[in-house]
Amino acid sequence: MTGKIIFGIFVGLAGGFATGAGFVAFLTVLGVIPRLTQLTKTMKMIHYYEGAIIAGVVAGTWLGLQETELSLPHFLLIPIGLADGIFNGMLAAALTEVLNVFPVLSKRIGIQEKIIYLLMALVLGKIAGSLFQWIYFVDL
Amino acid sequence: MAVVYIRMRNRVQAKGNQTVRIKDIARIIGPEEVITKIEEIILLTVKKEDKNIIVIDLAQVIMAIRKVDPTIEVETFGPSQTIIEIILSKKKMSYLSFALVWFLLFVGGGMTIMNFHVDVSMGEVHQKIFTIITGKVEDKPLLIQIPYSFGLGMGMILFFNHFFKKRFNEEPSPLEVEMFNYQQDLDRYVIMNENKENVRHLDDR
Numbered sequence: 297m298t299g300k301i302i303f304g305i306f307v308g309l310a311g312g313f314a315t316g317a318g319f320v321a322f323l324t325v326l327g328v329i330p331r332l333t334q335l336t337k338t339m340k341m342i343h344y345y346e347g348a349i350i351a352g353v354v355a356g357t358w359l360g361l362q363e364t365e366l367s368l369p370h371f372l373l374i375p376i377g378l379a380d381g382i383f384n385g386m387l388a389a390a391l392t393e394v395l396n397v398f399p400v401l402s403k404r405i406g407i408q409e410k411i412i413y414l415l416m417a418l419v420l421g422k423i424a425g426s427l428f429q430w431i432y433f434v435d436l
Numbered sequence: 437m438a439v440v441y442i443r444m445r446n447r448v449q450a451k452g453n454q455t456v457r458i459k460d461i462a463r464i465i466g467p468e469e470v471i472t473k474i475e476e477i478i479l480l481t482v483k484k485e486d487k488n489i490i491v492i493d494l495a496q497v498i499m500a501i502r503k504v505d506p507t508i509e510v511e512t513f514g515p516s517q518t519i520i521e522i523i524l525s526k527k528k529m530s531y532l533s534f535a536l537v538w539f540l541l542f543v544g545g546g547m548t549i550m551n552f553h554v555d556v557s558m559g560e561v562h563q564k565i566f567t568i569i570t571g572k573v574e575d576k577p578l579l580i581q582i583p584y585s586f587g588l589g590m591g592m593i594l595f596f597n598h599f600f601k602k603r604f605n606e607e608p609s610p611l612e613v614e615m616f617n618y619q620q621d622l623d624r625y626v627i628m629n630e631n632k633e634n635v636r637h638l639d640d641r
Binding site for chain 1: 566587
């Protein structure tokens with residue numbers, strides 16, 4: 297029995313280690329946190345941002361695995377949804393940038409000055425696609 | 437004997453049939469009378485066969501100067517070649533291709549985000565968050581999902597540091613840096629491959 301418990305703890309810990317390391321590696325590659333510190337000029341606080349990420353991940357994991365019900369007011373969902381979206385948007389933008397699509401694309405059709413409009417196409421497309429999915433597509 | 441300092445420009449543009457003088461492709465510092473003499477030296481005339489890029493090596497410039505006056509001592513700094521981009525006719529942007537690309541990106545962006553949401557079961561996660569926070573079960577937790585959708589766009593704009601024309605601060609955005617890197621890579625390729633001084637094949641006769 298004790299052996300089974302120790303083995304269970306070991307497997308859980310190992311799984312958590314691997315997933316956590318992978319998550320951090322993913323965030324590091326995309327460079328979302330450095331970008332945020334650059335925008336807000338808060339380079340000194342980067343260790344607290346690390347703490348925020350870790351706390352968020354642990355809290356999310358725990359709440360997600362439990363059947364917790366906090367019974368808080370509905371309007372709290374709006375800031376949560378917004379923050380969720382902004383973070384996801386930054387991830388999506390970072391991925392788009394890593395793919396190097398825009399420099400090649402703008403050179404091909406010769407619109408280096410108007411590249412911002414292409415960017416807006418992608419942004420508006422993401423918003424429209426997301427809204428379409430949640431409001432209409434899920435009911436199909 | 438006069439000493440002149442020469443700094444080649446990185447990239448210049450030239451029209452078809454234009455004569456390229458040294459002053460077009462380099463900055464020269466030195467005694468007044470020497471500079472006026474050197475600056476007007478003609479390096480080449482742009483011909484139709486040159487296609488759209490010519491690379492001029494520093495060696496060619498020094499050779500041209502020595503042909504005029506071998507006693508001038510040339511000191512160089514900065515890049516060692518200039519890329520001349522030949523503008524034959526101002527290329528007009530086609531609004532049709534722009535519209536097509538815009539539409540492509542719009543639909544593509546929308547579709548990929550939908551696929552992503554299904555792939556990671558975003559809907560179920562939103563339902564679960566709804567239950568955690570409020571204690572109620574909701575099939576369509578739009579209270580999270582609509583702010584989420586707009587936040588998605590805001591996050592992307594934030595990352596690229598652009599809100600249409602307005603920018604949040606002076607720093608270049610990651611996209612501008614990426615464009616710059618791409619141009620640099622192209623330039624390095626052109627410098628190595630268009631410059632006859634750099635490549636010498638065995639059967640080059």
